[in-house]
Amino acid sequence: MPETLLVTGAAGQLGRLAVDHLATLHEGPIVAASRDPAKLADLAARGIATRRIDFEDAASLAEGFRGIDRALIVSTDAIDQPGRRAAQHLAAVEAAVKAGVKRLVYTSMPKPEPGSAVVFAPDHHATEQAIRGSGLAHTILRVSWYQENLLGSLGGILASGAWLTSAGEGRIPYVARVDAARAAAAALAADTAANETLDVTGPRAWTTAEVAALIAQVFGKPIQLVALDDAALAAQLGSLGLPPFLVAMLVSMDRNTREGGLPAVTDVVARLTGTPPRPLEAFLQDQKAAFPVAA
Template sequence: MSKTLLVTGASGQLGRSVINHLLDTFKVPAARIIATTRTPANLADLAARGVTVRAADFDDPASLAEAFQGADRVLIISTNELAIQGKRREQQLAAVAAAKQAGVAHLLYTSMPDPEPGSPVLFAPDHHGTEQAIKASGIPHTIFRNSWYDENLFMSLPQTLASGHWYTSAGDGRISYGARDDLAAAIAAGLASGADDSKTYTLTGPKAYTVDEVAALVTEVTGKPIQVIQLSDEALTEGMKSAGLPEPIARLLVSFDAATRVGGLGMVTDSVEKLSGRKSVSLKQFLETNKAALAA
């Protein structure tokens, strides 16, 4: 019997990309796919293609258990709840419990690189706690530890290009940026594979870069020079607060730099290409393709 595949957070960028790859790349029949979201109306286009759309709210455990009914393989895409510390962990543990209650045969989850205790990233405990709950559930599982997306650069590069200055505390640490769509293809492959053994994959881009190296690539693509200015974590936090960022957000962003500095985000693997069966987009290719967006 063909397995039914469920994707949470299907109206988000990663969730939509995963479902598109299930349909278009791996030719999974739409009738075997369930897409869940808090806002089903936003997935009318998927419903029109034959995908089953169900309402599911991570703050409503009963809705999760109901939505997961009949699903053989469930992909839990980590929520974007960052405003309240620990809230995301609470939501995700509810999803794991709902999967067990619904009799899900295989559970898949999107985590982050190296989330073990000691990671400087402030939301690492959310991922670590969820991974531990999945393992304790006894459900066979696949954990995808997603590296930083190329697209995350859009959050700061336009301002960096406008000022000509890139303030950081990452030192000579490296980040293995990966294109979101590449990682989505790998995740979709894992979801569609039918593999029933438990595995953990770290999904990265094909190369890791220092801030100076990324700045040099951006300058090469845009023609605009960037001066990288290294600061302490404390000075960078204060600078972000002075620029108008709330302190919790500033501290969260600086924690990424701290993790980069100590090597927590620099691992490079070939898991994306092995799972997806396609060559990953390089960071330079990504920047060239999105040159217009960088100057927005």
């Protein structure tokens, strides 16, 4: 009998892309889960089973993992309260064990071990430890920062012509979200019993200065890199009205980059999916129409 595969967080951006790709790889049953199954109506219309899974609802976890052979646990976005996301993830891992799931795939972050500067790294470290201690076969995907993360600041950078950063000369191997999703789907569909921890990256690692130069080239507007220390960057971000938890997160990510907290480039995307990852140049070219004022 074909195995039944589950994707949690299927209403989210990564989860939805993973379900779409999984449907091209797996001929057996696929279950897409969300806290709000109404958001999965289009998947249900395509014949994909849907379930309600809320990581903070034990009953929904028990029912959601019932009869599942392999599951992709997509990390949640609960980063506003320290420890909340870790508790959610650990509840999901426990439910998977109780339900008799055979294999887990988990979307982690780069180098989440103790010592990481990133404020939410402990969530991923705790989840990785729980998965390894569960006895379940597993693939942990340490996904580098998305190319799409740049969209949150790209408009402001283009409007002002300045990029405020404390990332120094650290390098980021930005990966496209769709490539991370394809890798996750491929890992879930793979017929393997191996336990693996893999770094999912784009094809090149970039310094912030190099990305700024690339943005200037693509959009035809000079970008000045403004190098700050962490305290000055926090003050500048706070002056923009960003909530304190978000300021702390953004500054910690720049510090992490400066301290070498991102991985070297790998071939994981190509190895798992059979196709190379999208270059950052192509991503930025695709954004030109969305920022016509800066073109």
